[in-house]
Amino acid sequence: MLQDRYRVMRLISSQSGFGKVYEAYERNIPKILKVLKESHTLNAKVLELFQREAMVLSRLNHPGVPQVDVDGYFVYAPKGSHQPLHCIVMEKIDGPNLKQWMVQQGNHTIGEQQALLWLTQLADVLHLVHQQNYFHRDIKPENIMLRGSGQLVLVDFGAAREMTETYLAHLGASGITTVSSAGYTPPEQEQGQAVPQSDFYALGRTMIYLLTAKNPSDPTIYDSRTNALxxxxxxxxxxxxxxxxxxxxxxxxxxxxxQTTEEVLQRLMAVRSAQSQPPPIMVEPVTVPEMPSWPTTTLGNSPEATQPQTTTQIEQPLQKRWIWSGVAILALLIGVPAVWSGVLRSRDTTPSASQPAPVQTVSLARTLGEHTGPIKALLLVNGNTLISGGVDRKILIWNLNQETPARILEGHKSVINTLALSTDQQTLYSAGADQDILIWDIASGQLKQTLPSAHDSPINALAISPDGKILASGSADGMVKLWDAETGELIEQLREQGPLVNTLLFNRNGESLIAGGAALETWNLQTQEETEFQASQNFINSLATSPDNQVLISASADKTVRFWDLATGDLVDTVTAHDRSVNDVVVSSNSLTFVTASADGTLVVWDMDSRQPIERLHGFDSDIYRYVEGPAQQVITTGGSDNTVKVWQKSSP
Structure with missing residues (x-):
């Protein structure tokens, strides 16, 4: 016990600048304890930086900074030691930093709406910091954390400086140099002359990382010869x-x-205002008659819905690759190997253009908006009950005919990443960043069981075997476990550590479990044989299997949909399906179509009988993170940068 008040539980990190970071508890409240490393206790400059962090944070009262009490800094004298320990106790932020968050999301980019929201939050935090005559000097993804509520938090104020001070470029014999983070530190700060506008530079570079999924020093975007980004x-x-x-x-x-945070905030408002203006009307659309048409569905209640789209805009970049690959994909899904091989042999021949399907209109039926953070998981139960969970740590159960949740389930301590449903649709399984698995009774909303610390890192995926007996879980550290779905007892640990797991899927007969993420692997649960699939080019976000259980379909952050031989692990075909990350792939309930959902804000629907795309649904007002097939021609979506579930209704042609 420290100060007869704080119970130290475990070491979190010894790599955090000048200090070690521990988890501690004040009664039952989790805290972060930062202890200055003993090797630095006699260094006056380092001690000054450490004390400054406590002083700065204690003066700030904002959800975007960790809270430190006035007495949060103290000195503790351990028994038998001549050197005191310098300590700071602060609020524990329950969530990942943005670097960790990007890895958990498969390193795919964020959309503009989410970027605007996050940049506004950070500019608002900096406004408070700068008003206190401080600036941060070390903004980067690792120093920005995401609360369960969706609020970003700026951490690590050890480098903060008063605007009136003379900046220290080198600390002489101490061996400490100017605070610098490659790709995020501006030129003037590299020279030891940081100014408040240095924070804006780091903020912009952080946004570039989130919008491109590339570090600012990545040679694909940074030209060192011209110093151009x-x-x-x-x-x-x-x-x-x-x-x-x-x-x-x-x-x-x-x-x-x-020059000021006010200017940044004003310009952000101007960007938002410009987005609300109606787009210009194009009078003379350009047509390309030699191209087969791509049927287009326009969504109501969206600015894009009022803008006539030209054939060139919608069709030309995508049609040839979609038409060429459409037959192959649909053959896979209906399980006709002979047709599949025939398609592969005839890929160089031009297929005859089909008649375009009637253009349908899709209107927004309702918005389910009770979540206070992005939604990470969606499930449909018994055709009319929707379950959603996400960043705000809540699980909401909805009746699709109502705009308020019928029930709210609370129990998770951090972000909910994944949901799974028992085969009888009576039991719900949930998991996320708190590393616990919670088991719920759907009818009553009661928590039946908790599997505490089921993993050592955030749990990203859950799956239920077709017979309902096994629950599989996969985490960010690559661990994959099997549990008894009824009792919650651990059956087996398939992998202790490995590539990050984003998604799990049992094949249709339940004999194999497939894990996708930073790699793609399958385990035969009867023979324990593990098959590593041919390396994918990017993180895998979602998996589905063809009706004949022979082909695995993967949706990836590199914009592609890939088709794999489930028995051998061989890659059969790759289709560039979207303009951005493909986040979800779902085979329809009647197995006649499958749908891909993307961060580019589109759904693509394929018909299996005609082996042609039926429609491309566009005009959604955000990226699409998860898709659920609703009843009566309804389309249900949620976006990674949106806090809502939206129900869209297809109309008759």
Missing amino acids: NWRIYAPQISQGFAHLIDDLIAPRAIDRP
Whole structure:
């Protein structure tokens, strides 16, 4: 016990700057304890930095900074030691930092709406910090954490400086140099002359990382010969106005950046205002008659719905690759190997153009908006009950005909990443960043059982075997476990550590379990044989199997849908399906179609009988993170940057 008040539980990290980080408890309240490393206790400059962090945080009262009490800094004298320990106790932020969050999400990019929200939150935090005559000096993804509520939190204020001080470039014999993080530190700070606008530079570079999923020093976007950062091509999802703001934030000269947090916030408001303006009407659409048409569905209640789309805009970049690959994909899904091989042999021949399907309209039926953070998981139960869970740590159970939840389940201590449903649809399994698995009775909403510390890192995926007897779980550290779905007892640990797991899937007969994420592997649960599939090019977000159980379909962050021989692990075909990360792939309930959902804000539907795309649904007002097939021609979606579930109704042609 420290100060007869704090019970130290475990070491979290010894790699955090000048200090070690522990988990501690004050009564039953979790805290973070930072202890200055003993090797630095006699260094006056380091001690000053450590004490400054406590002083700065104790002066700030904002959900975007960790809370430190006035007496949060103290000195403790351990028994038998001549050197005192310098300690800071602060609020524990229940969530990952943005670097960890990106890895958990499969390293795919965020959309403009989420970027605007997060940049506004961070600018608001900096506004408070700068008003207190401090600036941070070390903004980067690792120093930004995500609360369960969706609020970003700026951490590690050890490098914060008063605006009136003379900045220290080198601390002489101490061996400590200017605070610097490659790719995020501006030129003037590298020279030991940081200014408040230095925070804006780091903020802009952080946004580029989130929008492109590439570190600012990545050679694919950074040209060291010209010192140019060519990032825009990797963030096609954002508007010109927002891109201009980010470019201004990362201007090489501090004088060319926005000068105050007020200016940054005003420009963010201007970007949002510009988005609310109706797009210009195009009078003369350009047609390309030699191209077969891509049927298009327009969604109501969206600015895009009022803008006539040209054939060139919608069809030309995608049609040939979709038409060529459509037959192959649909043959896979209906399980006709002979047809599949025939398609492969005839890929160089031009298929005859089919008649375009009637254009349908889709309107927004209702918005389910009780969540206070992004939604990570969706399930449909018995055709009319929807279950959602996400960043706000809540599970909401909805009747699709109502706009308020019928029941709210609370019990998780952090972000909910995944949900699974028992085969009789009576039991719900949930898991996430708190590393626990919770088991619920859906009818009553009661928590039946908790599997505490089921994993050592955030749990990203759950799956139920077709016979309902086995629950599988997979985590960010690559661990895969099997549990008795009824008793919660651990059956087996298939893998102790390995590539990150994003998604799990039992094959249709339950004999194998497939894990996708940073790699793709399958385990035969009868023989314990493990098959590693041919290496994928990017993180896998979702998996599905063909009706004949022979082909595995994977949706990836590199915009592709891949088709694999489930028996051998061989890659059969790759289709570039979308303009951004493919987040979900779902085979329809009647097995006649499958749907891909993407961060580009589109759904693509394929018909298995005609082996042609039926429609491309576009006009959604955010990226699409999860998709559920609803009853009566309904489409249910949620976006990674949206806190709502939206129900869309298809109309008759």
